[in-house]
Amino acid sequence: MTNGQTNCLLFGHESESSLKKNDGVLVKRRAVSPLLARSPLPEKELPVSPPMICSVSSISAPIGWLLLDGLAVRFSATSKLTFVIKLMDLKSSHSSPVLTDPAPLSKSRLGLPSNMAPYSPAASPYSSSGLYLTIPRIINGKLEDVRVNSWLDAMIASSPPRKKLNKDMISVTQLDDHDAAYQTWMMSYPSALNSFHLITSLAKCKTIALFLDYDGTLSPIVDNPDHAFMSSSMRAAVNEAANYFPTAIISGRSRNKVHEFVRLSDLYYAGSHGMDIMGPVRVSKSVDKYCIQTTDSQGKEVHLFQPASEFLPMINEVYESLIEITNDIIGVKVENNKFCVSVHYRNVDKKMWDEVGVRVFGLLKCFSRLHVTHGRKVLEVRPVIDWNKGKAVEFLLESLGLSQRDDVLPIYVGDDRTDEDAFKVLRESNCGFGILVSNVPKETNALYSLRDPSEVQEFLKSLVRWKKSTELQTEAIATK
Numbered sequence: 001m002t003n004g005q006t007n008c009l010l011f012g013h014e015s016e017s018s019l020k021k022n023d024g025v026l027v028k029r030r031a032v033s034p035l036l037a038r039s040p041l042p043e044k045e046l047p048v049s050p051p052m053i054c055s056v057s058s059i060s061a062p063i064g065w066l067l068l069d070g071l072a073v074r075f076s077a078t079s080k081l082t083f084v085i086k087l088m089d090l091k092s093s094h095s096s097p098v099l100t101d102p103a104p105l106s107k108s109r110l111g112l113p114s115n116m117a118p119y120s121p122a123a124s125p126y127s128s129s130g131l132y133l134t135i136p137r138i139i140n141g142k143l144e145d146v147r148v149n150s151w152l153d154a155m156i157a158s159s160p161p162r163k164k165l166n167k168d169m170i171s172v173t174q175l176d177d178h179d180a181a182y183q184t185w186m187m188s189y190p191s192a193l194n195s196f197h198l199i200t201s202l203a204k205c206k207t208i209a210l211f212l213d214y215d216g217t218l219s220p221i222v223d224n225p226d227h228a229f230m231s232s233s234m235r236a237a238v239n240e241a242a243n244y245f246p247t248a249i250i251s252g253r254s255r256n257k258v259h260e261f262v263r264l265s266d267l268y269y270a271g272s273h274g275m276d277i278m279g280p281v282r283v284s285k286s287v288d289k290y291c292i293q294t295t296d297s298q299g300k301e302v303h304l305f306q307p308a309s310e311f312l313p314m315i316n317e318v319y320e321s322l323i324e325i326t327n328d329i330i331g332v333k334v335e336n337n338k339f340c341v342s343v344h345y346r347n348v349d350k351k352m353w354d355e356v357g358v359r360v361f362g363l364l365k366c367f368s369r370l371h372v373t374h375g376r377k378v379l380e381v382r383p384v385i386d387w388n389k390g391k392a393v394e395f396l397l398e399s400l401g402l403s404q405r406d407d408v409l410p411i412y413v414g415d416d417r418t419d420e421d422a423f424k425v426l427r428e429s430n431c432g433f434g435i436l437v438s439n440v441p442k443e444t445n446a447l448y449s450l451r452d453p454s455e456v457q458e459f460l461k462s463l464v465r466w467k468k469s470t471e472l473q474t475e476a477i478a479t480k
């Protein structure tokens, strides 16, 4: 590290910063040398004063990672301006407090030696309260401190650009930088396809339980949420996977809606971010007032678990109000997901995003038992209850008789912030792992990554091929 200008490389944007600091700039840094990235690496927090970010040019993402002389540095800024980052004074004493990984992989029930595990930093849980970083930016040629602390920043940062980069509009250097940033990030979150041998060696003699998110994981992100169809090849891949592994879809959509999209019967469905689960009849004898025994569309006995059932009238009321208060904003779509409501702003002019937020958060002031979380260009209004996709995974594992067992490997595949709850549960329990679907670097509690739904499909097919071949080998050994 040197004083003065330093070359930097934009890592793409991530969703939110966990950093809280009012005076000066606080950065998290992490070495990204290929050698180090393979082992659980302590993150260091580095308070920098005077601020290290001091002048501006061409970074348009509000939050992200920079590669500075081999160190990954997270930055945050309001998005409407562009930034140049120069390193002025790092004051790196190397004695700053060390943030260690809360779930050391060396203790993992996965049996994965720590030096083989892909490093994943301890991501902070996402919060809807926005960002907390003071950062200097240039306004009209003047350097000003800006407190970035709003839901608008979270709305802007909520989703990577979906459209393919237009190679005519963008320089080769920028394309190279984008790719280099992704490749560097993948050292920490390796491709689940490239790491397939490692994954199957972990899965040997274990029951894999599959948990799959829907939008952005099994279906590509599209402008109209009603058109987020699953391809027939993906349906076939999920169906085959469900023949070999207990499989559940866990979606933010209503359970009925996601079932309409997936149209497969041999799996379990959890809608409304896990607040509406139709699962197997539970072996547990404990009485739960939210759990009722019923039959599914095929007449099979199932358990229906709806921990937010008392919120139904409130959710319907807020849904009607949200339609009313946003109907003059072109492009807003309000979706009733039964126990939660989505307010989509993907098709709203960016200039109006602020207004969408003002109205949604304004209305929510009258509903203290509801809160808002951020998804991909969507505000999700949900009951304030201690339930999420992570709890849904735990609930389903227990229902299937697969919890607290060393011979079970749960794998959760998802692309969005609400999936982080599930990644975190698996990460902290050390019994399985998450796979983040993303084609841009993001902070995550997942262990592996896949670029897009087509890679998810390939991964599912590979799991089935592997399972079939191990079964054949076992049969061959048995008949010898």
Ligand SMILES: O=P(O)(O)OC[C@H]1O[C@H](O[C@H]2O[C@H](CO)[C@@H](O)[C@H](O)[C@H]2O)[C@H](O)[C@@H](O)[C@@H]1O
Residues within 6 Å of the ligand: 213, 214, 215, 216, 220, 221, 222, 223, 224, 225, 226, 228, 250, 251, 252, 253, 335, 337, 342, 344, 346, 375, 376, 377, 378, 380, 416, 418
């Ligand atoms: O948990 P998920 O299954 O991923 O559901 C999360 C939200 O997914 C849907 O919205 C997202 O996908 C849409 C279709 O591609 C896209 O138009 C939208 O911008 C995305 O946010 C769904 O419509 C929401 O209700 C879910 O909350």
